[in-house]
Amino acid sequence: MSEGNLNIVLDDLTGSEIAAFLQAHIDDMRATSPPESKHALDLNGLRQPEITFWSVYCDDVLVGCGALKQLSETHGEIKSMRTGADARGRGVGGAVLQHIIEEARKRGYTRLSLETGSMEFFKPAHRLYRRFGFEPCAPFAGYKEDPNSLFLMLSL
Template identity: 30%
Template sequence: MAISIAIETPLQDDVRGLVERLNDHLLPLSPLEFQFKMTVEQMADSDTTLFVARDENGAAVGMGALKAHGPELGEVKRMFTVPEVRGQRVGRQLLERIVELARERGMPFVMLETGTGDGMLEAHRLYERYGFVARGPFLDYPDSEWSAFFELRLDGEKAA
């Protein structure tokens, strides 16, 4: 399957549909107070860049965003691929674009928070295979059994 990935606005019906599917997937996995979702309106802020993956018919099949927290830290947000394309490296391609953008912006770190448990094993595998390493909480995320934190150093240093 041919996939194209481009920076797009989240304020599109099909992207809203992806966000809805992601939220539906996450809902049963952890308590609401430990789900740190961004709305499409928040994703449209100037500090966030959204990549959308589309199939050969133009259907949105995945997304992932880079949220800048100043010049030093990029955060991976809203990573999701529809089940129909899982195993076809769409998530990896999205992650590559996010990390590439962080490098272009000179960010020394890319971090992320994700859920725990069986429903998140594929995501953890993707991040670890890409080179992300486990770390403690960052920014204002609470330390809890419901969250896993990862970091990728882009400046050649070893992760903390």
């Protein structure tokens, strides 16, 4: 799978396929992170005016997703980055992350931040974010210091 095969589309979060895909995301986070350290949003949490959500398809199969939340006029947060288990390691995460970074730049953001888990399960995500230039930062936007969380930011 290469980025050329991927189709990244704006999603209004009304379809059953994305609902099931996001439920798998929530289930993974519940299995991996203690409840007080789980910051993944469910469908209702993602259906907010300050959040833009994209689904990623390869040959009409849902393989990933990601969202951009506006925190301020110059600061965005990446939410709900997920690659389906069958598509991991095949460029989906990089494609959606690049898409979100480009959208943040178009909006005039000067900073893009994210929170992810600190456990072994999240190591592939850590490598992806670092490859794109994200660096560790302090908690932001109401998050608190947490040994189960890693906070990263990218200056745009």
